[in-house]
Amino acid sequence: MKQEDKTLIQDICARFNRDRTRMMDVLIEAQRALGYLSSDVIDAIAEALAIARVEVESAASFYAFFSQKPRGKFVIRLCNDIIDKLKGVDRVASALREQLGIDFGQTTDDDLFSLEWTSCIGMCDQAPAALINDKIVTRLSSDSIREIVRSLKEHGDFSKLKLALGSGNNSHPLVRSVVDNNLLQRGAVIFAPSEPSQALGKALAMSPTEVIRSIKTSRLRGRGGAGFPTGMKWEFARNATGDARYVLCNADEGEPGTFKDRVILTEAADLMFEGMTIAGYAIGSEQGILYLRGEYAYLRAFLEDVLAQRRSKGLLGDNVGGKAGFNFDIRIQLGAGAYICGEETALISSCEGLRGDPKTRPPFPAQKGYLDMPSIVNNVETFCCVTRILDKGAGWFAAIGTTGSAGTKLFSVSGDCERPGVYELAFGVTLAELLKIVGAEDAIAVQVGGASGRMVNPSEYGKKLCFDELATGGSIMVFGPGRDVIKVARAFMEFFCEESCGYCTPCRVGNRLLKQGLERFIRGMAEPSDIEYLEQLGKTVKTMSRCGLGQTSANPVLSTLQSFRSEYERRVVKNTSGLQPSFDIVKALRDSETIVKRKSVHVGH
Amino acid sequence: MSTKPKVATTSLAGCFGCHMSLLDIDDRILKLIELVDFNKSPINDIKKFTDRCLVGIIEGGCSNEENVHVLQDFRKHCDVIIALGDCATMGGLPAMRNHVPLKECLEEAYLKGPTVYNPGGKVPGDAELPLILDKVYPCQEVVKVDLFLPGCPPPADTIWQALVALLNNKPLELPYELIKYD
Numbered sequence: 001m002k003q004e005d006k007t008l009i010q011d012i013c014a015r016f017n018r019d020r021t022r023m024m025d026v027l028i029e030a031q032r033a034l035g036y037l038s039s040d041v042i043d044a045i046a047e048a049l050a051i052a053r054v055e056v057e058s059a060a061s062f063y064a065f066f067s068q069k070p071r072g073k074f075v076i077r078l079c080n081d082i083i084d085k086l087k088g089v090d091r092v093a094s095a096l097r098e099q100l101g102i103d104f105g106q107t108t109d110d111d112l113f114s115l116e117w118t119s120c121i122g123m124c125d126q127a128p129a130a131l132i133n134d135k136i137v138t139r140l141s142s143d144s145i146r147e148i149v150r151s152l153k154e155h156g157d158f159s160k161l162k163l164a165l166g167s168g169n170n171s172h173p174l175v176r177s178v179v180d181n182n183l184l185q186r187g188a189v190i191f192a193p194s195e196p197s198q199a200l201g202k203a204l205a206m207s208p209t210e211v212i213r214s215i216k217t218s219r220l221r222g223r224g225g226a227g228f229p230t231g232m233k234w235e236f237a238r239n240a241t242g243d244a245r246y247v248l249c250n251a252d253e254g255e256p257g258t259f260k261d262r263v264i265l266t267e268a269a270d271l272m273f274e275g276m277t278i279a280g281y282a283i284g285s286e287q288g289i290l291y292l293r294g295e296y297a298y299l300r301a302f303l304e305d306v307l308a309q310r311r312s313k314g315l316l317g318d319n320v321g322g323k324a325g326f327n328f329d330i331r332i333q334l335g336a337g338a339y340i341c342g343e344e345t346a347l348i349s350s351c352e353g354l355r356g357d358p359k360t361r362p363p364f365p366a367q368k369g370y371l372d373m374p375s376i377v378n379n380v381e382t383f384c385c386v387t388r389i390l391d392k393g394a395g396w397f398a399a400i401g402t403t404g405s406a407g408t409k410l411f412s413v414s415g416d417c418e419r420p421g422v423y424e425l426a427f428g429v430t431l432a433e434l435l436k437i438v439g440a441e442d443a444i445a446v447q448v449g450g451a452s453g454r455m456v457n458p459s460e461y462g463k464k465l466c467f468d469e470l471a472t473g474g475s476i477m478v479f480g481p482g483r484d485v486i487k488v489a490r491a492f493m494e495f496f497c498e499e500s501c502g503y504c505t506p507c508r509v510g511n512r513l514l515k516q517g518l519e520r521f522i523r524g525m526a527e528p529s530d531i532e533y534l535e536q537l538g539k540t541v542k543t544m545s546r547c548g549l550g551q552t553s554a555n556p557v558l559s560t561l562q563s564f565r566s567e568y569e570r571r572v573v574k575n576t577s578g579l580q581p582s583f584d585i586v587k588a589l590r591d592s593e594t595i596v597k598r599k600s601v602h603v604g605h
Numbered sequence: 606m607s608t609k610p611k612v613a614t615t616s617l618a619g620c621f622g623c624h625m626s627l628l629d630i631d632d633r634i635l636k637l638i639e640l641v642d643f644n645k646s647p648i649n650d651i652k653k654f655t656d657r658c659l660v661g662i663i664e665g666g667c668s669n670e671e672n673v674h675v676l677q678d679f680r681k682h683c684d685v686i687i688a689l690g691d692c693a694t695m696g697g698l699p700a701m702r703n704h705v706p707l708k709e710c711l712e713e714a715y716l717k718g719p720t721v722y723n724p725g726g727k728v729p730g731d732a733e734l735p736l737i738l739d740k741v742y743p744c745q746e747v748v749k750v751d752l753f754l755p756g757c758p759p760p761a762d763t764i765w766q767a768l769v770a771l772l773n774n775k776p777l778e779l780p781y782e783l784i785k786y787d
Contacts, residue, residue, distance in 0.1 A: 575749075578680040583747045585673055588738040591707045596730025602670055 001040035008033055013048035020049045023059050023353030027066055028334055036067045062355040064337035065294045072107045072114035074152055077131040081120040081256045082491040083414045089128040095142035099149050119339055119495055120256040121295040124414035125182045125421050134297035136179050169266045174302040181263050182421030187408040188400055190384050191424050196270055199390035203278045204323040211282040218394035219406040223381035225473030233376055236366035238283045240374035245285040247276050248377040252293040254339040255450035257475035260410035261380040263422045265299050269306045275383030278390055280328040288330035291347050294337045339499040343548050344377040357501055358547035381410055401427030405466035413438045416480030432461040440478045445485050450475035451492040452552035454559035485564045490518040492556035507550030510541035514557050521571045525581040528572045607642050610659035614646040617672040618699045619665025622758045623690040629761035640772055654682045665692045667742045668699050671735035680748040688744045691757040700741040707739050756786055
């Protein structure tokens with residue numbers, strides 16, 4: 001390794017105070033500077049941080065966006081979620097393969113391009129989409145991607161591409177992205193006009209326990225999907241013992257089909273940061289962390305600027321808002337492409353510079369979270385609600401929505417509908433009403449709550465969207481006439497196979513078996529007992545897995561078995577031979593025949 | 606002609622350890638012969654099925670084409686197929702090669718391994734030898750399997766109790782000690 005590279009690594013580590021808990025930042029910066037994380041780079045980081053090599057390598061090998069092999073100057077990551085597939089991502093992929101002469105997972109000989117697949121990047125309303133390094137390109141077609149690649153080959157500069165900038169702050173000088181907000185309906189809470197900093201002022205005039213009481217009175221529940229009462233979580237953290245407390249904002253919006261946090265981050269970042277600051281005051285914290293998914297790195301400079309402005313206005317830093325003794329600041333922790341880090345304990349692991357492995361609960365983060373200190377992890381949208389509650393009052397908020405689900409909810413709608421985008425609607429709106437608003441009244445199936453949610457059939461469209469009936473963290477994927485729900489379920493299982501951290505067996509192995517089971521139905525090789533098999537296996541994965549990923553990953557199978565059982569039943573074929581139709585002896589012998597250069601004397605020839 | 610139910614056994618890609626465990630039922634084997642007749646099995650060295658069997662006990666998964674052939678033959682001749690042991694149920698140790706392409710496996714074994722002496726420099730391919738499958742398949746990926754007895758090997762008592770329950774048409778109740786393997 002060159003001495004100058006070594007010095008560079010040492011400088012990066014020094015910038016983060018040689019703090020091993022800042023491993024994510026060190027790895028991100030090292031990769032940015034040197035292209036990839038070679039074995040030498042990993043050794044140099046280990047030496048500079050004075051830790052074992054394996055600690056560096058275990059983190060470096062975990063995240064999809066870190067590479068231990070050399071890659072092209074431009075890494076094109078094409079999004080392969082189900083909505084992108086419906087919108088023709090395969091044609092884009094073929095165009096890329098053809099033009100670059102490489103397959104996915106490979107790099108061109110001139111080291112200019114690498115091709116990779118990636119899970120949902122939060123652009124389902126403008127699919128197909130891809131990441132080119134940390135920039136986004138959307139609404140791709142085979143023609144547009146050819147033109148992008150041609151231009152990059154010509155001048156090698158992404159900023160020279162002639163791309164129309166997106167709406168709102170997407171054309172801000174610090175963002176300059178093609179992404180569109182598609183914010184198609186503003187509601188009373190998140191996207192209503194509001195006076196900045198009013199809420200923080202009101203909160204600082206109250207005592208911390210009064211702030212928490214106000215949040216409890218508002219009946220605010222977490223917007224990430226699980227719906228845990230926010231005030232209660234804060235109270236646990238406030239009452240737990242610890243030398244420090246932390247406020248973590250979960251902007252690792254990875255649930256397929258969810259992109260509402262992206263719009264908040266772009267258009268209402270102050271509202272979110274204000275909510276985090278109020279939370280800091282309420283639980284007695286001095287440090288907040290915004291965990292920003294790696295896919296949204298294009299927003300980072302803009303968000304850093306928002307934070308800098310808040311600091312200069314005295315809304316972050318020492319004596320926040322003029323309140324003597326209340327010191328609070330926020331840093332941004334960038335992720336690196338791991339869905340599991342949206343799970344709160346995995347998110348904490350990642351912030352601590354570890355692999356994004358979930359931790360065993362209890363203890364819950366409110367007792368023992370980031371750096372083993374009491375911590376709250378809340379969704380981006382939840383913090384925005386907090387700000388509005390403090391501004392307009394708990395009673396005002398509680399009066400919106402339903403009894404069990406107060407307030408409004410942002411819905412990210414994508415798929416077979418006329419107007420995909422973000423809609424802010426009061427909780428309690430029925431699915432049928434939403435489908436009418438988005439122009440999808442002919443939907444044959446709707447996936448509510450992303451891959452880990454459930455598939456709903458038309459007989460249930462009258463149900464309300466709220467925590468007690470159809471719960472969702474925001475994702476609504478619409479499937480129109482002619483779509484095959486079992487193929488959709490298989491796409492979700494492919495996603496979970498890819499994103500399982502591999503720690504526990506039910507999830508690591510069970511999800512693969514579920515996917516194979518679905519394939520038998522798709523290939524017409526399933527028999528009646530396979531329905532029961534999938535049901536049993538699904539329940540095992542659901543009940544035996546360690547964290548929320550595995551506990552929900554069987555839902556695509558279990559919920560389609562429930563809501564679309566006839567789709568399964570019509571495909572089964574009774575098999576009396578006792579042989580497995582999926583076993584293909586000709587294929588199983590092909591390698592052997594090539595190696596020993598003779599045909600099987602028994603089979604198939 | 607005996608009217609006793611018939612049992613057949615075989616070892617595919619296994620180590621015969623499960624068969625050894627079967628023999629570990631000790632003197633109960635005398636009782637077993639009172640209960641059943643053995644048909645095709647290495648225990649009595651009968652090579653071919655001569656009759657339909659109630660139970661076929663399979664040790665090992667499928668690593669080559671002959672294993673597939675034998676397993677399918679068992680499925681054809683037996684009412685109940687038992688996958689006995691970890692290799693039959695999951696592929697077991699032989700399935701460790703599933704992570705390595707077949708070509709690399711054979712080259713390591715016959716050409717490149719540090720202790721290989723092979724002046725001909727060829728991977729054996731005589732027509733007498735069954736061809737190796739691209740990977741090791743657990744039994745249920747090739748035929749339908751009715752019962753699984755895990756363990757490496759399953760203890761004699763587990764096998765005994767399973768057989769007795771099956772032959773008497775009783776539900777199988779195995780105490781925890783017989784099915785824990787940690």
